[in-house]
Amino acid sequence: MKALTNPFEIYRESKLLIIGIAFAIVAALVSCYTNHLIFGSLKVISNHRQLWYEGILNISITLLSNTLIMYIFARLRYVKTRFIDVLNVVLISHLVTYVMLILTVLPPVQNAITAVELEVLDKGFSSLELSKIHMVILGAFGVCVIALLIYFFYLLVVGMKIAMNSKRKIDVLLIILLVFVWNTILQFLNPYL
Numbered sequence: 001m002k003a004l005t006n007p008f009e010i011y012r013e014s015k016l017l018i019i020g021i022a023f024a025i026v027a028a029l030v031s032c033y034t035n036h037l038i039f040g041s042l043k044v045i046s047n048h049r050q051l052w053y054e055g056i057l058n059i060s061i062t063l064l065s066n067t068l069i070m071y072i073f074a075r076l077r078y079v080k081t082r083f084i085d086v087l088n089v090v091l092i093s094h095l096v097t098y099v100m101l102i103l104t105v106l107p108p109v110q111n112a113i114t115a116v117e118l119e120v121l122d123k124g125f126s127s128l129e130l131s132k133i134h135m136v137i138l139g140a141f142g143v144c145v146i147a148l149l150i151y152f153f154y155l156l157v158v159g160m161k162i163a164m165n166s167k168r169k170i171d172v173l174l175i176i177l178l179v180f181v182w183n184t185i186l187q188f189l190n191p192y193l
Contacts (some may be wrong), residue, residue: 007092008159013084020091024063027098028055034105037192038062038097040183042149044104046113058192065191066090069182070175074164077171081164089159096152100145112137153179 002010011019031038032055037048040062050058067083067090074081103109112134119130130138156179157172164171 006158006162007155008085008089008162013088016088016092017084020088020095023095023098024059024091025056027101028052028059030098030105031055031059031101036101036105038101039192040186042097042152042180042183043187044097044101046104046110061191062186063090063094065186066094066179066182069178070160073174073178074160077166078164085163086160089156089163093152093155093159096148096155100148103141103144103148108137109141112141 007016027038029052030036032050032052035046035049037045037050038059039045067087070090071081071083071086074086112130115130115134116138123129153176157175160166160175161171
C-alpha cells in the first residue's frame, strides 16, 4: 500500500528513474499509435497524428518543462533540493496521466466520445440525445479521470514535499497552483509536434 501512497520513500532513486522513463516511452508509443497527444500534464487530445519519435519528443517536452519549473520552485524554497529528486517526482506522478491515456483509448470510451461528437455536430448542444450506455460510460470515465487527477496531484505534492524537505502547508497550494498555471501556459505556447 505504501508503494501507492508514497513510492518516493520506498524505492531508490535509480529504480524510480528507470520506471518513470520506461513508462514515459511506452506512453509515447501508445499515444502515437492511437493518435492521441498527452497535452501537458492534465489533458489528452484525440485525433492527433504523430510519429513515434514525435510522441517521445512531445512527452519529453511535458516532463522536462514541468521538471524545470518544479525544480526552480523547489530551489527557491530549499536550496539543497536535488534535480534527480524533482525529476523522479515528475516522472512517477505522470504515471497517472498514462493511465488516463489508456482509459481514453479504450474502444467503449472512444465510441461514447464519437457519439457525443456526432450528436453535437448534428444537433448542437441544445438537444443532445445519447444512449444510456454512452451516458454510463462517459459518467464512469469522468469519475475515473477526476480520481486520477486527484491522485496525480497527491503524488506530486507528497514527492515535492519530500524533495524540498518542506513541512509548510502553503507549499501544497503553491505546487498545485504552479502545475495548473504552467500547464495552461504550455497549452497556449503549444510546443508540441
